[in-house]
Amino acid sequence: MLDAIARNRVATLVCVTVLVLLAVGLAAPGFLTGNTAAIIWSNGLVLMLVALGILPVILTRNIDVSGGSILGLSAVVLGLTVNAGTPLWGAVALALAAGTAAGALNGALVAGLGVPAIVATLGTLGLYRGIMLIATGGEWIEGLPDGLKALGAKGAIGIAPLGWVVGALALALALALRTRRGLWPNAVGDNREAARHLGLPVRRIVFGSFTFAGFMAALAGVTFAAQIGFVPNQAGTGIELRAIAALVLGGVSLLGGVGTAGGVVVAVIFFTAIDTALVFLKIPAYWNDLIGGAMLLLVLLIDGRLRIALERRDRAARYRRATQLPDRTPLEDAA
Amino acid sequence: MGEMLAELRGVTKAYGPVQVLRDVDFEIRAGEIHALLGGNGAGKSTLMKILAGLVPASAGEIRINGTSLSHPTPAQVQALGLYLVPQEAHIFPHQSVLQNVCIGLPRAAHHYRDRIERHIAELGVSISPDAKAATLEIADRQLVEILRGMIRNARVLVLDEPTSALTPHEVEALFTRMRALRDAGAGLVFISHKLHELRAICDRITVLRDGNTVLAAPLADCPDTRIIAAMSPGASALRDRAAPREIGAQALTLEGVSGEGFEDISLGLRAGEILALTGVVGAGRTELAETLVGLRPLAGGRLEVNGRALPRPSPRRAVDAGLVYLSEDRQQYGLFLEAPLFWNTSSFVTHKLPALLRPGREKARFARYRDSMKIRCQSPEQSAAALSGGNQQKVLLSKCLAAAPRVLILDEPTRGVDVGARGDIYAIIEELAAQGVAVLLISSDFDEVVRLADRIAVMAGGRIAGELPGGSPIGEIARLAFESREPAHA
Known part of the structure; x- marks a missing residue:
């Protein structure tokens, strides 16, 4: 029974999400519509991208807290270049390249120079935000072209073009993590020494994970700019912490080696659904953080206790077998 | 070929x-x-x-x-x-x-x-x-x-x-x-x-x-x-044995103690005595020691230190009862590698230090042990990481002694220690026993066991395979440790 719950964290989370949505639907008729679903998906895109990007990093038992700054930096690169007359596709490409390079620098610091991930990315968190502020002089970037805004506006069956892109990326990541090489980040986080022993390119895997996180944060920056139509100087601030919270809620272990893209998608939807539902229930927006935080703590507390109980049981079982001798008294003992 | x-x-x-x-x-x-x-x-x-x-x-x-x-x-x-x-x-x-x-x-x-x-x-x-x-x-x-x-x-x-x-x-x-x-x-x-x-x-x-x-x-x-x-060319090791010591009152008693990886261990140890607990890797010796000082759960049996029962051991209760354990893994469980040497020496008794620390007194404490144990270092402020294995082990011994142990469990005290320092450590162990400390020496080095121990308990597969008097031939010990039992994981 314990096993079933602890090992099916994602299924449990799906049930809770559905229950919450149904409850809100009862309290506020008109909530349970396809339109609401499209809104929830759209509201969650930026968080989804950052969280899915950090997923491989955390699977390798590292962490990346610079996602929000990379998001802001990429959005500024996009805004500045497109307003300077660069064609939209070129500006998007530059923004993605900037974010990927920022992620690669994180990866080089951690995998190449051996800086602890939390230290390296706390440093670049400030560094990238600083570059962004210097580039804009602290000003907001406004007047973004309509072509960009169209990427974030409603498209086929109520989903924006970027919404489709993110859905496709989530699916691709989920599949990629199941391939032969896709298991490598899991392996590195699960037992680094074993991965080294088996000849896996441990440092390249870690480097690749951080680079991927940078790319995804950059795409989040593009999405952010397209959805709101301007780039404030605090764009993305604090989103890395929400992303990490969503990862943990989605069953990703901060100790590495455990987690699925599906779990992350469900967790992001859960968070966004709560925010959206609060709007429907006409609860003031300043309650969002409190309720979201309380939900997160509750789920994690229960999950943590379950894991401890499971571990204790596994350990006891191992040693019980180790000391159970067959019932016999070897003759040589007497000697 | x-x-x-x-x-x-x-x-x-x-x-x-x-x-x-x-x-x-x-x-x-x-x-x-x-x-x-x-x-x-x-x-x-x-x-x-x-x-x-x-x-x-x-x-x-x-x-x-x-x-x-x-x-x-x-x-x-x-x-x-x-x-x-x-x-x-x-x-x-x-x-x-x-x-x-x-x-x-x-x-x-x-x-x-x-x-x-x-x-x-x-x-x-x-x-x-x-x-x-x-x-x-x-x-x-x-x-x-x-x-x-x-x-x-x-x-x-x-x-x-x-x-x-x-x-x-x-x-x-x-x-x-x-x-x-x-x-x-x-x-x-x-x-x-x-x-x-x-x-x-x-x-x-x-x-x-x-x-x-x-x-x-x-x-x-x-x-x-x-x-x-x-x-182990130890046949000649016997001649180095110290003079017989005075054996005092019962200091440590185990009755049918069971835990993770060992079962039904009964042993007695007296003040001033060195009891070697030997065997091959995986015999359950370290698990037993860690259980006695409360690092692992005690599954059953009775544990008595200096005549007082210790029903639920914890690291603090063990130290307070005079039972001190020195881990075999110096780097991971023994030393505070970055801390200065003198804090390592005081680290077992931090709960007895005054609220406002006086580093001068702790340095003086370290200096006493440094002189008596011949710890080679540059200064009391030096970090422990820079010392050689033998000197690190001496610092750890000083830490244990600062807690004034009545029963001292030493787990592989000379592993990775060079020959010179090994002699010093043997001398320290014998000196301690002469002062009335009961020493439980966990060692897989049969030479060392024969050289130091008054009695030898051999553990195999999580149980005591046999007990031998001190100075028994190595072949006898090896036979009990290697051959007497199939491994416990049967």
């Missing part, structure tokens, strides 16, 4: 000032099983890790299948057909057995499923390829490693104590498999402490002691006595 598959020439390895291997030659030929033997710290695991590309050698040459490698990586070594099955299975707890075995192979895991199922059947074991590795028992984790070697078609297979966690039935199946591999032209290295196992399958033997090759010959030419003599 078959063709040369792998060879090490003049391999030397030093960790800082500690020389682990000195100019060692080793070769593996096709169609042979080569036994590698040696006591704790003899360097056999390090030698094999160098061969597998896991540890770089300080000097020497490595050739595998004719290819000379200066700085081999694990991937290169495995591509050349060598696989090391390590002593502690390297598993990924959250992945399935199938994924664990196949990770790092050129194709996706499901391509290998049939072969793995066949190998599992050949080994005569029953594990499911889809089981999560975390749920595997210790023995089955070892099998995952053996399967890794088999699935990689390794021509050179190094097995570092593979049988220590297997049942007799599984050992026999493994040996059958090893013979089949040998007959098919593979070369195998078999590391084990169990002489009868070596006799059953090995063709050649190499014995290491203190990083030197002390015996290399066909196994048939080596009677047990010659092998044991090569491992």
Whole structure:
């Protein structure tokens, strides 16, 4: 029974999400519509991208807290270049390249120079935000072209073009993590020494994970700019912490080696659904953080206790077998 | 003899000032099983890790299948057909057995499923390829490693104590498999402490002691006595024994104590006495010691220190009762590596220090121990990481003594310690016993045990295999430790 719950964290989370949505639907008729679903998906895109990007990093038992700054930096690169007359596709490409390079620098610091991930990315968190502020002089970037805004506006069956892109990326990541090489980040986080022993390119895997996180944060920056139509100087601030919270809620272990893209998608939807539902229930927006935080703590507390109980049981079982001798008294003992 | 598959020439390895291997030659030929033997710290695991590309050698040459490698990586070594099955299975707890075995192979895991199922059947074991590795028992984790070697078609297979966690039935199946591999032209290295196992399958033997090759010959030419003599030439050690000491009141009593990895241990220890608790790695000695001081749960039995029962041991309660444990793992559980030396000395008694710390007093405390124990260091503020193994061990002893122990448990106190410092540590242990401290000496070094102990308890498979008087012949101890029982994981 314990096993079933602890090992099916994602299924449990799906049930809770559905229950919450149904409850809100009862309290506020008109909530349970396809339109609401499209809104929830759209509201969650930026968080989804950052969280899915950090997923491989955390699977390798590292962490990346610079996602929000990379998001802001990429959005500024996009805004500045497109307003300077660069064609939209070129500006998007530059923004993605900037974010990927920022992620690669994180990866080089951690995998190449051996800086602890939390230290390296706390440093670049400030560094990238600083570059962004210097580039804009602290000003907001406004007047973004309509072509960009169209990427974030409603498209086929109520989903924006970027919404489709993110859905496709989530699916691709989920599949990629199941391939032969896709298991490598899991392996590195699960037992680094074993991965080294088996000849896996441990440092390249870690480097690749951080680079991927940078790319995804950059795409989040593009999405952010397209959805709101301007780039404030605090764009993305604090989103890395929400992303990490969503990862943990989605069953990703901060100790590495455990987690699925599906779990992350469900967790992001859960968070966004709560925010959206609060709007429907006409609860003031300043309650969002409190309720979201309380939900997160509750789920994690229960999950943590379950894991401890499971571990204790596994350990006891191992040693019980180790000391159970067959019932016999070897003759040589007497000697 | 078959063709040369792998060879090490003049391999030397030093960790800082500690020389682990000195100019060692080793070769593996096709169609042979080569036994590698040696006591704790003899360097056999390090030698094999160098061969597998896991540890770089300080000097020497490595050739595998004719290819000379200066700085081999694990991937290169495995591509050349060598696989090391390590002593502690390297598993990924959250992945399935199938994924664990196949990770790092050129194709996706499901391509290998049939072969793995066949190998599992050949080994005569029953594990499911889809089981999560975390749920595997210790023995089955070892099998995952053996399967890794088999699935990689390794021509050179190094097995570092593979049988220590297997049942007799599984050992026999493994040996059958090893013979089949040998007959098919593979070369195998078999590391084990169990002489009868070596006799059953090995063709050649190499014995290491203190990083030197002390015996290399066909196994048939080596009677047990010659092998044991090569491992521990301790016959002369007796003459160094100290004068008899005065034995005092009962200081430590264990009655039927059980816990993780050991069962039904009864022992008594008196003040001023040195009781050695010896045996091979995995016999449950460290687990027992950690349980006595509350680091592991006590499953049953009675524990008494200085006549007072200790029903629920905890590290604090143990220290307060006068029971102090010094871990075998200096780096991980003993020292505060970055802290200054004098804080290491005071670290066991922090709860007795004044609220406002006075570093001067702690430095003076350290200086007293430094002088009496001949700790070689530059200043009390120096960090512990920079000291040699022997001096680190003395700092740890000073930490234990600062707690004024009545019963002192020392776990492998001279592992990785050079010969000079070893003599100093022996003198300190004997001096302590002369002052009335009851010493429980956990050691796998039979020379040391014979040299120091008043009584010798031998542990095997989580139980006491027998008790011998101090100064018993090494052969007697070895027989109890190696042969008396099958491992407990049956």
